[in-house]
Structures are given as structure tokens and as C-alpha cells.
Amino acid sequence: MSNWSEVVALEEIPQLGSRVVKTDTMNIAVFRTASDEIFAMKDECPHKKGPLSQGIVHGTSVTCPLHNWRIDLTSGEALGPDEGCTNVFPVKVENGMVFIDLKVVQTA
Amino acid sequence: MKDKLVLVGNGMAGMRALEELFKHNTTDDKGSDQYDVTVIGAEPHPNYNRIMLSPVLAGEQIIDDIILNSREWYEENNIELITGDAAVEISRVKKSVITESGKEFPYDRLLIATGSNPFIIPIPGADKEGVLGFRDIHDVDVMVQAAKDHKKAVVIGGGLLGLEAANGLMKQGMDVTVVHLLDSLMERQLDKPASSLLKSSLEERGMTFLMETSTAEILGDKRVTSVKFADGSEIDADLVVMAVGIRPNLELAKKAGIHCERGIVVNDTMQTFDPVIYSVGECVQHRNECYGLVAPLFEQAKVAANHLAHVGSTRYIGSMTSTKLKVTGIDLFSAGEFNEQEGDEVLQIQDVASGVYKKLVLKDNVIKGAVMFGDTMDGTWYFSLMRDATNIADFRKTILFGQHDLGDAGHGESTMVMSLPDDAEICGCNGVTKGDIVQAISKNGIFTLDEVRAHTKASSSCGSCTGLVESILASTVGEGYDATPSKKAVCKCTDHCHDDVINAIKEHELKTMPAVREFLEWKTPDGCAACRPALNYYLMAHWPEDYKDDLQSRFINERAHGNIQKDGTYSVVPRMFGGLVKPDELRAIADVCDKFDVPEMKVTGGQRIDMFGIKKEDLPAMWKDLSDAGFVSGHAYGKAMRTVKTCAGKTWCRFGTQNSTGLGVKLEELTWGSYMQHKYKLAVSGCPRNCAEATIKDFGVVCVDSGYELHIGGNGGIKVRVTDLLCKVETEEEVIEYCAAFTQKYREEAHYLERTAPWVERVGLTYIKDCIVDDEKERLALAERFKISQKISQVDPWKARAEGQDAHEFTQLKIAG
Ligand SMILES: Cc1cc2nc3c(=O)[nH]c(=O)nc-3n(C[C@H](O)[C@H](O)[C@H](O)COP(=O)(O)OP(=O)(O)OC[C@H]3O[C@@H](n4cnc5c(N)ncnc54)[C@H](O)[C@@H]3O)c2cc1C
Ligand code: SF4
Ligand code: SF4
Ligand code: FES
Numbered sequence: 044m045s046n047w048s049e050v051v052a053l054e055e056i057p058q059l060g061s062r063v064v065k066t067d068t069m070n071i072a073v074f075r076t077a078s079d080e081i082f083a084m085k086d087e088c089p090h091k092k093g094p095l096s097q098g099i100v101h102g103t104s105v106t107c108p109l110h111n112w113r114i115d116l117t118s119g120e121a122l123g124p125d126e127g128c129t130n131v132f133p134v135k136v137e138n139g140m141v142f143i144d145l146k147v148v149q150t151a
Numbered sequence: 152m153k154d155k156l157v158l159v160g161n162g163m164a165g166m167r168a169l170e171e172l173f174k175h176n177t178t179d180d181k182g183s184d185q186y187d188v189t190v191i192g193a194e195p196h197p198n199y200n201r202i203m204l205s206p207v208l209a210g211e212q213i214i215d216d217i218i219l220n221s222r223e224w225y226e227e228n229n230i231e232l233i234t235g236d237a238a239v240e241i242s243r244v245k246k247s248v249i250t251e252s253g254k255e256f257p258y259d260r261l262l263i264a265t266g267s268n269p270f271i272i273p274i275p276g277a278d279k280e281g282v283l284g285f286r287d288i289h290d291v292d293v294m295v296q297a298a299k300d301h302k303k304a305v306v307i308g309g310g311l312l313g314l315e316a317a318n319g320l321m322k323q324g325m326d327v328t329v330v331h332l333l334d335s336l337m338e339r340q341l342d343k344p345a346s347s348l349l350k351s352s353l354e355e356r357g358m359t360f361l362m363e364t365s366t367a368e369i370l371g372d373k374r375v376t377s378v379k380f381a382d383g384s385e386i387d388a389d390l391v392v393m394a395v396g397i398r399p400n401l402e403l404a405k406k407a408g409i410h411c412e413r414g415i416v417v418n419d420t421m422q423t424f425d426p427v428i429y430s431v432g433e434c435v436q437h438r439n440e441c442y443g444l445v446a447p448l449f450e451q452a453k454v455a456a457n458h459l460a461h462v463g464s465t466r467y468i469g470s471m472t473s474t475k476l477k478v479t480g481i482d483l484f485s486a487g488e489f490n491e492q493e494g495d496e497v498l499q500i501q502d503v504a505s506g507v508y509k510k511l512v513l514k515d516n517v518i519k520g521a522v523m524f525g526d527t528m529d530g531t532w533y534f535s536l537m538r539d540a541t542n543i544a545d546f547r548k549t550i551l552f553g554q555h556d557l558g559d560a561g562h563g564e565s566t567m568v569m570s571l572p573d574d575a576e577i578c579g580c581n582g583v584t585k586g587d588i589v590q591a592i593s594k595n596g597i598f599t600l601d602e603v604r605a606h607t608k609a610s611s612s613c614g615s616c617t618g619l620v621e622s623i624l625a626s627t628v629g630e631g632y633d634a635t636p637s638k639k640a641v642c643k644c645t646d647h648c649h650d651d652v653i654n655a656i657k658e659h660e661l662k663t664m665p666a667v668r669e670f671l672e673w674k675t676p677d678g679c680a681a682c683r684p685a686l687n688y689y690l691m692a693h694w695p696e697d698y699k700d701d702l703q704s705r706f707i708n709e710r711a712h713g714n715i716q717k718d719g720t721y722s723v724v725p726r727m728f729g730g731l732v733k734p735d736e737l738r739a740i741a742d743v744c745d746k747f748d749v750p751e752m753k754v755t756g757g758q759r760i761d762m763f764g765i766k767k768e769d770l771p772a773m774w775k776d777l778s779d780a781g782f783v784s785g786h787a788y789g790k791a792m793r794t795v796k797t798c799a800g801k802t803w804c805r806f807g808t809q810n811s812t813g814l815g816v817k818l819e820e821l822t823w824g825s826y827m828q829h830k831y832k833l834a835v836s837g838c839p840r841n842c843a844e845a846t847i848k849d850f851g852v853v854c855v856d857s858g859y860e861l862h863i864g865g866n867g868g869i870k871v872r873v874t875d876l877l878c879k880v881e882t883e884e885e886v887i888e889y890c891a892a893f894t895q896k897y898r899e900e901a902h903y904l905e906r907t908a909p910w911v912e913r914v915g916l917t918y919i920k921d922c923i924v925d926d927e928k929e930r931l932a933l934a935e936r937f938k939i940s941q942k943i944s945q946v947d948p949w950k951a952r953a954e955g956q957d958a959h960e961f962t963q964l965k966i967a968g
Contacts, residue, residue, distance in 0.1 A: 048966050050964055050966055051964050055959055056959075057702065057703055057959065058703065059677060059703040059704075060702070060703045062959060062964055063963050063964065064963070064964040064965070064966060065963050065964065065965045065966075066965075066966055066967070067967065070963075077676065077677045093719075094715075094719045097707035097710075097711070097715060097719075098680070098707070099679075099680040099683060099684070099703070099704070099706070100703065101675065101677050101678055101679045101680060101683065102675060102676065102677065102679075106679065106680030108706065108707045108715060109715075109717070111680065113680075123605050124605050124606045143966070145966070
């Protein structure tokens with residue numbers, strides 16, 4: 044059973060940018076691409092836990108602000124020769140609002 | 152259905168083109184997402200690093216070390232690999248390739264990369280057993296075997312390849328005689344003095360030379376037993392290696408009716424006269440040149456790949472090359488036109504006792520060529536000065552002593568890189584050691600700085616270790632090292648260099664990021680973390696009144712207006728003009744620290760106060776309090792004007808000649824808020840005792856009795872560089888005018904992330920003086936443009952955010968669960 048929880052209006056996330064959502068257990072970074080796709084993942088770089096939400100978004104990836112690892116927004120995996128993965132969470136957009144599946148967050 | 156791409160020639164250039172092609176994939180597919188690829192190779196091996204056959208022959212490496220693409224790699228990338236089966240025919244009518252064993256492979260696009268063949272001198276006996284060239288693994292196997300059973304080797308040809316072969320055979324235990332037609336070795340790369348130094352040091356190692364000797368015949372029954380020369384003399388030989396040159400391997404192409412001259416003729420997009428057939432590598436003739444070194448071939452490969460992938464229309468316009476001899480223990484470097492022509496000038500040092508020789512050929516103070524022997528540490532530096540056509544007038548007198556003599560303490564290190572132990576840390580930011588880098592280079596078959604960065608992270612953060620990494624690369628892979636493309640691309644999204652981008656923005660009045668990317672045919676829709684901040688800056692610097700700063704193209708520090716610390720908190724540094732401060736202001740800072748529980752405060756080197764450990768959500772409220780007390784942002788987080796450091800000066804100090812604090816405040820009022828390519832610092836010292844350290848700043852003023860000395864291009868930090876004296880002026884008004892002009896010159900012309908120190912070294916002090924000191928009109932125009940830009944950028948970002956701008960940047964969302 045999913046547990047969709049409304050977090051923010053799409054319009055309030057800058058294009059090629061992100062917002063941080065705080066839950067009881069972690070910070071989640073919610074990204075918006077140039078073509079308005081939305082992705083959510085744990086706000087923690089697989090390298091040394093850098094805040095991915097603060098990175099530069101391009102295509103469907105984000106570059107970590109601390110040491111420039113590139114993380115794929117669709118899979119949470121590090122791109123290029125780096126290896127590592129961060130949790131990604133299901134999201135959906137309905138009537139201009141962004142929802143995250145908390146069920147998955149709680150079991151992560 | 153994908154198109155079929157067939158590559159004939161499983162060698163360095165062709166395979167490089169495939170790797171470049173795969174980089175253009177828009178999907179996650181392995182291999183190419185546009186083509187089904189077949190590779191046909193005559194050799195029974197997967198692609199290997201041919202350059203490294205020399206160290207293999209010398210017993211310093213083994214074949215396994217030099218494989219570039221393993222058979223698994225071909226499989227993973229869905230390449231159909233045919234080895235040990237040469238292509239013998241191309242049918243352009245049927246569009247297919249036929250191999251020796253009779254197999255047929257249809258193509259939609261064909262890439263010919265058949266390399267070249269060693270030239271075997273057509274003399275009687277050249278076909279005897281024991282006579283061979285030096286080109287592939289097979290040749291090396293034969294030589295190593297011969298060394299086990301035989302003693303005497305003759306190498307014909309005293310060029311790069313011949314000497315590497317001779318050295319290897321000597322290491323394998325053979326007596327080696329090198330026969331050379333001319334009177335000096337490596338005459339294509341060395342002038343006479345360097346050549347004779349090389350000869351004596353090889354002789355010391357036991358090599359024998361027969362100079363000005365022409366080979367007439369090879370004698371023996373089935374196997375060679377001796378070599379006879381034109382003058383009738385004869386020497387014993389069990390093995391003869393011919394290294395007198397290479398011939399582009401164009402039989403296959405020629406037979407198919409493709410236009411060939413010395414090589415297979417291609418245009419600037421590496422297409423032959425049949426536009427579906429491309430060709431790269433040593434088999435190619437481009438603009439009348441054939442190349443025999445990998446760096447230019449790799450550039451060709453990139454251009455061909457772009458064209459095959461239908462991205463961009465980059466063109467190959469030829470390459471400048473440099474050479475190094477891969478004989479362990481002999482340091483030799485050569486580049487460009489090293490034999491002077493009429494009108495050229497020569498700088499030279501020769502120290503016979505220590506075996507060092509250096510020569511630079513100059514024309515109008517630009518390096519045209521270089522030859523070095525014994526001490527080649529500065530080879531890469533000279534080569535880049537040559538490539539950038541830097542005017543070296545300002546350091547002509549010391550240039551031969553190397554870069555570390557340029558008042559630049561840091562560079563000295565890079566020259567010692569060869570002697571560093573493996574555990575020496577090269578990249579301090581990412582904790583990468585020399586051993587890590589060397590291992591990554593040999594394990595992954597790396598040739599470029601970008602690849603080293605990708606695999607090790609070395610030099611991928613602040614970048615100040617780049618020089619060291621480049622030296623390691625050069626010393627590890629020899630001349631395969633690709634640090635020297637004719638220009639350096641901004642990032643992987645484009646093949647254009649920074650100057651191309653700057654010029655396009657200016658000349659074609661491009662005023663938005665999409666316009667720049669479209670005009671220059673960017674390969675990615677919205678760039679990457681490297682190019683977006685650069686483009687954003689260039690647009691802002693050139694069109695201050697039209698361009699709207701793009702927040703999402705700024706690094707987090709400049710977006711959040713604070714320095715992100717490693718725990719994700721921020722630091723806050725208010726501006727204190729000229730380092731002056733009042734009791735009320737100090738009190739306000741103390742109050743702010745109490746209110747927001749600031750865990751630590753520190754007085755910075757830039758004469759102001761740093762407050763650490765601030766949570767991002769607290770920033771706007773804290774800024775509001777600071778703003779109410781009259782503070783503005785100190786931009787301590789940005790690629791921007793940081794501080795103006797001052798000394799006590801005339802008001803208080805008994806040595807003071809001018810009001811250095813007052814002038815410092817004026818300069819800070821002039822320049823604060825300005826964004827730059829990198830951080831930018833100023834200082835004003837009240838007398839030549841220079842207490843404010845003005846001579847290691849980007850723009851420094853040293854007051855003297857009669858006026859003000861203006862200094863530029865200094866740098867503290869990892870690589871210390873002392874400033875150059877720009878000029879002396881008499882009034883404060885002039886100081887301000889020159890400062891505005893110089894600052895704007897830098898803002899408009901340097902590359903993003905290039906500080907003033909390397910910029911001044913790159914373009915030359917003379918160039919800057921010509922424009923700022925000698926050309927009043929230009930100086931005033933620059934100063935005027937700086938003022939216009941300042942009108943727009945002198946807005947306090949803190950106050951704006953305290954009043955609600957970009958609130959989303961600072962507010963966290965919360966949900967339960
Ligand atoms: C010993 C040695 C040392 C060198 N040192 C340096 C150096 O220090 N620095 C430097 O820059 N360069 C050096 N070079 C030169 C460098 O190796 C070449 O420039 C480079 O390998 C050329 O690449 P290529 O792809 O054009 O040809 P190759 O790498 O030779 O590849 C061509 C391939 O095509 C195959 N082939 C040919 N005809 C056919 C056919 N009909 N069907 C199928 N396959 C075919 C060949 O077997 C070969 O495998 C050195 C070369 C040698 C031999
Ligand atoms: S150069 Fe940077 S990336 Fe390398 S060590 Fe230094 S501080 Fe770092
Ligand atoms: S630089 Fe000169 S004027 Fe300034 S404090 Fe030092 S001694 Fe005094
Ligand atoms: S923490 Fe993200 S790259 Fe190091």
C-alpha cells in the first residue's frame with residue numbers, strides 16, 4: 044500500500060533546482076528538471092553524504108556540491124566511474140502538486 | 152533498426168573514435184545507440200597501446216599491462232569483433248567489406264583506420280629471416296625470441312623509433328649497432344647540439360653508432376648473417392630492425408577507388424571522397440599532413456565521432472605536436488620549429504658538464520620551437536606557451552631557468568613529480584596520491600586529464616594540482632599524453648574553448664544561455680555543473696544590463712550567499728570596508744552571535760569577522776539584523792571581489808607616506824559586489840614595507856612618497872605568485888581609474904575560474920600594459936564599462952534576501968513520517 048503525501052506545489056520548486064523536505068527520519072531532496080520532471084531522493088551523496096539538494100541540476104542528473112560526483116536522478120546511482128547509490132523515492136504530480144510515497148520512505 | 156558501422160583497423164585511432172562515439176549516447180545503452188558496430192582487425196589481439204611496445208621490448212612492462220580494451224569490453228559494448236582476419240576488399244557498390252577468410256560485412260558507414268606499415272628499404276636480402284620492422288606485438292615477440300638465441304643486432308634508422316628499438320634490444324642483452332644515413336640522430340626532432348648530447352649518452356650505455364652510413368645489402372642464407380654498406384664494409388648481424396619511417400597503409404582504400412595521395416585524403420570532418428567512408432589515424436592525409444603521433448590522431452578520432460553521431464560540426468584543423476623519447480633515464484623534449492630561420496631569435500643554455508641543453512626559438516617574442524636535453528621539466532610549460540602564442544617579453548631573461556623561476560614558488564613542485572614517492576599526496580582536496588593516479592592511468596589506459604579526473608577525482612575540485620597531475624600523466628604515458636590538444640574544451644558538453652565562447656557572446660551578441668548553447672552547438676540541452684556557471688558569468692560580464700543572472704547556474708555558495716561547510720551549515724562574513732570597524736558595529740555582531748547561537752567566530756586574513764556554523768534557515772533573519780546595523784555581504788563565498796586589505800598608513804604609522812586606509816575604503820567602495828571569474832583581492836600598503844602584503848594580491852597598491860605603485864596578478868594560496876608592477880601614478884583618482892580598468896579587463900577576458908595570476912602569465916604583462924597604461928582611450932572605456940556593471944551589481948544580496956527574495960532557497964518543507 045502506498046502512502047502518498049502532498050509536499051509542495053510544482054511551481055514552488057525552481058526549474059533545474061530543488062527543495063528540501065524534512066521528514067522524521069531524514070532530509071529528502073525533491074528535484075525539478077528543465078522539462079518539469081520531478082524526482083525525489085535522500086539528500087545524501089553516496090560519497091561523503093554531501094547535500095545533493097544544493098547541487099547543480101542538469102539533464103536528469105545532479106552534481107554534488109562537495110566533490111562533484113554526478114548522481115543520476117532516476118536511479119540514485121553515481122554516474123561515470125564513481126560507484127555508489129542513494130535511495131530514490133516514488134513521486135507523482137497531480138493538479139500541480141507534488142506527492143511523495145511515504146511508505147517507501149519509512150521502509151528505506 | 153540501427154545503421155551498421157564497420158571499423159577496419161583495430162588500433163589506437165579507430166578504437167578511440169568508437170569510444171568517443173559511445174560518449175554521445177543519449178540512452179543508457181552500452182556501445183552505440185545509433186549503430187551496430189563491427190570491428191575488423193588484422194592482428195590477433197584486442198586493441199592495445201602501441202606506444203608502450205617500447206617499454207615492453209625493454210622488459211619494463213608486459214603485454215597485459217598495455218591492453219587498452221579487453222575482449223570483455225568489446226562484448227559489453229555489443230561490438231562484433233573479428234581478430235586475425237584482415238579486410239581485403241571494400242565493395243562500395245554493395246557497401247560491404249570482405250575479409251581474408253571470405254566473410255562479408257555490410258556497412259552503412261565505414262571507418263578506415265588501418266594505421267601504417269614500417270618502411271622496409273628495398274635492398275637485396277630485405278626479405279631474409281631476422282629482418283623486420285618495429286610496429287606490433289608480433290615484431291616484439293620476434294625480437295625478444297631472437298635476443299634469446301642470438302647476440303648481434305643492427306638497427307637501421309636513428310630516429311625516435313629506431314633508438315627505442317635499439318635501447319630495448321640492448322636491455323634484452325644484445326649488442327646493438329645503430330646505422331644512420333645522416334650525421335645526426337633524430338634530426339627531425341633535434342638540433343645538432345642536442346643530438347650529439349643524446350648520442351654520447353647512448354654511447355655511454357653501450358650503444359654503437361655508424362653515422363652517415365647507407366645500407367646496401369643484407370647477407371645470409373635463409374637468415375641474416377651480416378649487413379653490407381655502400382662503402383663496401385660489412386658487420387655481423389643476427390637481427391636487423393628497419394626503422395627508417397612509416398608509410399600510411401592505404402592499399403585497401405586505394406583498391407576501392409578512394410582518392411589517396413601519400414595517405415587516404417580526408418576533409419576537415421575526416422570523410423574521404425566517399426562521404427559514407429571516414430578515415431582516421433596514421434593512414435590519413437589531412438590538409439597535406441600525415442601524422443605519426445597519437446595526440447593528433449585522437450583529435451581526429453573525436454571529430455570523426457562527433458560527425459558519426461550527428462552532433463555538432465567540429466572540424467579538425469591540424470595539430471601541433473611535441474615529442475619525447477621513451478628511453479628510461481634519458482630526458483629529451485622537442486616541439487615545433489626548433490631550427491631557427493632568418494629573423495628568428497634563439498635563447499639557449501648549454502651546460503656540458505651536467506649534460507643539460509635547452510634551446511628556444513622565438514619570433515617576435517613568441518615561442519616557435521623548443522629542444523631540451525637532460526632537463527625537460529619545463530617542456531610542457533614551453534609547449535603551452537607556444538600553443539597559446541604567449542608573448543614572453545616580460546620573462547625572457549629567466550624563461551630558460553624554468554617556470555619555478557618566475558617568482559612562483561608553487562610550480563617548482565610539479566617539476567619534481569617524477570621523483571615523488573608513490574604515497575605522496577597530489578590532490579589535497581580529494582586525498583589522491585601519486586600511486587593512485589599512476590595506477591589509474593595504467594589500469595584504465597588513460598590519456599587525458601579529463602579521464603584522470605573522472606577516475607581518481609584528482610584535480611577535479613579546486614584544480615590547483617592540475618599541473619602536477621599533468622606532469623604525472625606525461626611521465627607515465629610518455630607522448631601518448633594528450634594534454635596538448637590545440638585548444639581545451641570548456642567541458643564535455645562542447646568542443647569549444649573558453650575563448651570561442653567569449654568571442655561568440657561578444658561578436659554575435661548572444662544574450663541568453665540557450666542562445667549560446669544553440670549557436671555553439673552544445674551537446675547537452677542544459678549544460679552541466681562545469682559550463683553553466685561559466686556561461687552565466689560570461690553573459691553577466693558582457694551584458695550586465697540585459698542578462699538576468701540565473702540562480703540555478705550558480706554554485707550553492709553563490710546561490711545561498713554563504714560558504715557551505717562540510718556539515719552542510721554556512722558561514723557568514725560581513726563586509727568591513729578597508730578593514731575599518733566601529734564599536735557599534737562590533738556590538739551588533741556580538742548581539743547577532745548571541746541571538747543565533749553562533750558556535751565559533753574568527754578574524755579572517757582579509758581583516759573581517761567570520762561567523763561559522765549557521766543553519767541555512769537562519770541566514771535571512773541573521774542577515775536582516777546585520778543589514779539593520781549597516782553591514783552588507785562580504786562576498787566571502789563567491790567568485791567575486793572579496794576584500795581590500797590595508798595597513799595603518801600615514802594617519803598612525805610613522806613610516807606612512809599616504810592615507811592607505813582611506814584609499815582602501817575608496818577602492819572597496821568602488822569594487823564591492825562585482826562578480827568575477829574567480830576570487831579577487833586587493834590591498835593597499837602605506838609604504839614599501841608593505842604590511843598589507845599588497846604584492847600577492849590581484850590588484851595591490853604600494854604607496855610611496857611621490858604617489859602610488861600599482862601591482863597586478865599576485866596570488867597567495869597554494870601557488871604563491873608575486874605581482875608584476877603595472878605602473879606608477881600620482882593621484883588617488885588615477886589609482887581608482889586604473890583599478891576599475893584593470894578589473895574590467897580581467898572580468899571581460901580571463902577564462903572562468905582563472906585567477907589573475909595565470910591570466911597575466913598567459914596573456915603577458917606587455918599586453919595588459921599596452922591597453923591599461925599606454926592606451927588612455929581604452930582605459931577610460933574599460934573603467935566606464937566597469938561602472939555600468941557596478942551600477943547593477945552593487946546591490947546587497949543579504950538585504951534583498953532578508954526582505955524575502957528567493958525565500959524558497961532558505962525554507963525547508965516538512966512532512967510527518
Ligand atoms: C614502438 C612504437 C612506439 C611509439 N611511440 C610513440 C610515442 O611515444 N608517442 C606517440 O605519440 N606515438 C608513438 N608511436 C606511434 C603510435 O603508436 C601511432 O601513431 C598510433 O598507434 C597510430 O594509430 P592508428 O590507429 O593510426 O594505427 P595502429 O595503431 O597501427 O592501428 C592500425 C591497425 O589496423 C590494422 N590493420 C591494418 N590493415 C588492416 C586491414 N586491411 N584489415 C584489418 N586490420 C588492418 C593493423 O593491424 C593495426 O592493428 C609509436 C609507435 C610504435 C610502433
Ligand atoms: S588542487 Fe584542489 S583539488 Fe587538488 S588538492 Fe588542491 S585543493 Fe584540491
Ligand atoms: S606598510 Fe608602511 S605605512 Fe603601512 S603600516 Fe607598514 S610601515 Fe606603516
Ligand atoms: S559528498 Fe558528494 S561528491 Fe563527495
